[in-house]
Amino acid sequence: MERTFIAIKPDGVQRGLISEIIARFERKGFKLVAIKLVVPSKAFAGKHYHDLKDRPFFNGLCNFLSSGPVLAMVWEGEGVIRYGRKLIGATDPSKSEPGTIRGDLAIVVGRNIIHGSDGPETAKDEINLWFKPEELT
Ligand code: ATP
Ligand code: MG
Secondary structure, three states: OOEEEEEEOHHHHHOOOHHHHHHHHHHHOOEEEEEEEEOOOHHHHHHHOHHHOOOOOHHHHHHHHOOOOEEEEEEEOOOHHHHHHHHHOOOOOOOOOOOOHHHHHOOOHHHOOEEEOOOHHHHHHHHHHHOOHHHOO
């Protein structure tokens, strides 16, 4: 069954949005198959966002992701990669639709509270980066 990697970033954890965000995935009917709270190192954050290494905001982004606890999760279900991105909303919360997680709960792109894999290949790579096989149920 299709799986995706979803992470609540340090701002979402600090703002107490864990239960709100998990509830949206659960209510849709997706299944939680792995979850853990971790503080990634800056180097690990760089691996996670390696696609963006040439962007001007890369350094700040890695500092931010490694600034506190991140809730790393794997969710499973038919179409969960694409639909998860729909639940999350557009990258820039000032443009995300109301009803989406970023649209309802965030304002600026540098603090957009949640990450979701953007395709089948990245989902596989990100699940393998963040979780050991024995951590997946
Ligand atoms: P994510 O990968 O975190 O789910 P995304 O896929 O919607 O987000 P990406 O293009 O992969 O968007 O960007 C990754 C992250 O980099 C964004 O979530 C955001 O936190 C940060 N980011 C993107 N664009 C900018 C920008 N112009 N300025 C600052 N930060 C940015
Ligand atoms: Mg992305």
